[in-house]
Amino acid sequence: MGKTVEVGRAHFETTTTRFTILDAPGHKSYVPNMISGASQADIGVLVISARKGEFETGYEKGGQTREHVQLAKTLGVSKLIVVVNKMDDFTVGWSKERFDEIESKMVPFLRSSGYNVKKDVQFLPISGLLGNNIKTKIDKNLCGWWNGPFLFSAMDTIEVPIRDPNGPVRMPIIDKFKDMGTVVMGKIESGSICEGDSLLLMPNKVNVKALGVMCDENKVRKAGPGENVRVKLSGVEEEDISAGFVLSCIATPITSVSEFNAQLHILELLDNAIFTAGYKAVLHIHAVVEECEIVDLIEEIDTKKKKASDPKKKKAKRKPLFVKNGAVVVCRIQVNNQISIENFVDFAQLGRFTLRTEGKTIAVGKVVALPPSGHSTFSSSCSSTSSV
Numbered sequence: 001m002g003k004t005v006e007v008g009r010a011h012f013e014t015t016t017t018r019f020t021i022l023d024a025p026g027h028k029s030y031v032p033n034m035i036s037g038a039s040q041a042d043i044g045v046l047v048i049s050a051r052k053g054e055f056e057t058g059y060e061k062g063g064q065t066r067e068h069v070q071l072a073k074t075l076g077v078s079k080l081i082v083v084v085n086k087m088d089d090f091t092v093g094w095s096k097e098r099f100d101e102i103e104s105k106m107v108p109f110l111r112s113s114g115y116n117v118k119k120d121v122q123f124l125p126i127s128g129l130l131g132n133n134i135k136t137k138i139d140k141n142l143c144g145w146w147n148g149p150f151l152f153s154a155m156d157t158i159e160v161p162i163r164d165p166n167g168p169v170r171m172p173i174i175d176k177f178k179d180m181g182t183v184v185m186g187k188i189e190s191g192s193i194c195e196g197d198s199l200l201l202m203p204n205k206v207n208v209k210a211l212g213v214m215c216d217e218n219k220v221r222k223a224g225p226g227e228n229v230r231v232k233l234s235g236v237e238e239e240d241i242s243a244g245f246v247l248s249c250i251a252t253p254i255t256s257v258s259e260f261n262a263q264l265h266i267l268e269l270l271d272n273a274i275f276t277a278g279y280k281a282v283l284h285i286h287a288v289v290e291e292c293e294i295v296d297l298i299e300e301i302d303t304k305k306k307k308a309s310d311p312k313k314k315k316a317k318r319k320p321l322f323v324k325n326g327a328v329v330v331c332r333i334q335v336n337n338q339i340s341i342e343n344f345v346d347f348a349q350l351g352r353f354t355l356r357t358e359g360k361t362i363a364v365g366k367v368v369a370l371p372p373s374g375h376s377t378f379s380s381s382c383s384s385t386s387s388v
Contacts, residue, residue, distance in 0.1 A: 009228070011216045014156050018216065020228040035071060035284045035354065040174065040187045040228065042160040044077040045151075048106075050084045050098055050125070052091040059105060066109065067361060070267070073114045074364040076349050079158045080121045082106060083151060087143070088127040096145045099125050122154050163225030167191045169199060169249040170347060171231070172286040173241060181211065182238045184247065186287070187228045189349050191249060194222045200248045201236055202340040203256030208235040208247075244288030246340040246350075254342060254350070258376045259334040261298065261369035264355070266327045269362055275329075276322035281362060285353035288339050292355070296332040297321070303328050330368065338376055343367050 010021040022041055048065065049055055058065035072080065084102055087094050103123045110117050125146060126133045132142065134151045149157070169191035173184045193199070197210045213223050214230040223229045231247065248254045266275055273279075276297065283292040300320045323329045344351030344366035351367040371378050 014152050016156055019155065020216070035075065039075045039172075039284075039286050039349070041072075041075075041077050042079070042226065043155060043158055044072045044080045045155075046072070046080060046082045047085050047128075048082060048102060049086050050092045050095075050102060051086045051089045054086075055102055059109075069110060069113050069115075070364070071354060071361060074352060074354055076352055078115075078120055078161075080110070080115060081151070081154055081158075082110075082121060082123045083126045084123065085126055085128050087125045088130055088132065094125070094143045099123075122149070124148055124151065124154060126151060160226065164190055165192045165224040167225070168252040168254075169193060169197075169247060170254060170342075170350060171229075171247040172288075172350065173245045173247065174243055174287045176238050176241045176243075178238045179232070182233045182236055182241070183230050184233060184241060184245075185228075185230050186247070188223060188225050189347065190225055192222055192224045193229065193231060193247070198250060199233075200250045200253050201233075201241070202246045202248050202254050203338040204240065204245070205253075205256070206236050206240070207250070208233045244286065244290070244339060246286075248340070254340045255370050255373075256338045256340045256376060257371055258336075258338050259295065259332060259371065259378060260341065260367050261330060261332050261378075262353070262365045263301070263328065263330050263368050264363045264365040266323055266325055266329065266363050267361060268325055270358060270360060274322045275324070275327070275363075281355040281357045283333065283335060283339075283353055283355060285339070285341055285367075286350050288341070290335045290337060290339055292333050292335045294331050295334045297323065298330040298332065301328040301330065332378070341367055341370070343370060 010023070012019055012021070046065070046069065048058065055065075069080075082103075084099055086092065087099070092098050106123075107117050110121055115121050124133060125138075125143065128134070132138050133146070137150045137153075138146055167190040170189045171186045171193065172189065173186045175185040177183055193210055193213055195210055195213055199208050199210060200206070201208050210231050211234050212232040213220050214232075215223050215227050246254050269275055275294070277294055279294040281292055281294075283290045297320050299318075300323055320329065342350040348366075353365055353367070354361050355363040355365065
């Protein structure tokens with residue numbers, strides 16, 4: 001069986017909901033593609049093999065199951081369904097003991113990754129090969145101990161984020177192609193796009209017009225937030241668009257910057273590396289993939305002194321020269337080319353990111369300050385400190 005390399009797309013409907021499937025690669029060589037898929041998702045379906053040895057390989061330190069969970073949470077996938085697949089395998093035989101073993105090992109890790117397991121995570125057994133417990137509830141004669149939902153019913157009942165159809169238009173572009181004109185693909189994160197709308201393509205500040213909107217292969221007059229769409233544009237050539245560009249409303253366009261302040265959580269640096277000014281990595285933020293450099297460490301946050309009951313009671317350490325694994329630090333990040341992003345508090349999906357280097361995720365973060373309106377960088381008069 002071949003590996004998924006690009007992010008596959010498909011659509012299906014239940015009696016109550018229309019879904020777009022984003023099939024993200026599982027192989028470690030294609031994690032950047034997985035990031036692109038996860039950044040567009042409202043719900044994560046983590047597929048785990050129940051077959052003896054396969055779960056253990058993915059779950060052990062350095063395995064892809066661990067990295068995918070951490071990335072999914074960082075990228076805003078707050079609801080997770082963990083489907084334990086291959087329950088029909090002869091090494092498993094729909095064993096409740098094997099299912100419980102996998103769940104008991106996954107729960108502590110999911111908690112440590114930031115998931116509220118009781119509220120936001122569901123486990124359920126399936127057989128992808130035979131289609132058991134996916135579209136309909138599994139036969140009691142096959143798996144008598146399972147009293148929970150089947151996959152489609154679990155997906156139907158999950159609450160997805162509330163988005164504002166009347167807010168400023170924000171649609172990160174994940175792909176583009178020519179089809180009797182210029183067509184862009186992406187997910188509308190805010191606002192609505194109608195056929196005939198005049199929009200602004202950022203960060204290159206090009207005025208464009210929506211000639212047509214396609215949703216689930218069907219032409220529609222209007223598409224709202226949460227919809228994965230294709231928009232046919234006039235006013236721009238396909239070769240002048242890159243993944244990570246953002247369709248924006250003209251009245252309140254998205255900010256375009258070449259540097260920003262961020263709060264970073266350092267996960268695991270490569271051997272012998274220190275995280276200090278001058279550190280270089282690859283930034284992944286919504287559909288943007290851009291080389292970046294840490295140009296200043298502003299302050300290190302002492303998370304041990306921070307009480308959940310009073311978020312203001314956190315102790316800021318003096319300006320650090322470097323930080324180590326596990327540190328939470330406010331820093332300034334500079335990118336080679338202008339990118340269109342938002343403060344995390346304003347648009348979470350456009351303000352959360354990961355840093356990767358040499359094929360490894362080394363930090364996760366959120367944007368906490370942008371240069372003043374109309375500026376792509378902080379001027380020398382701007383304060384380098386920032387509220388986090």
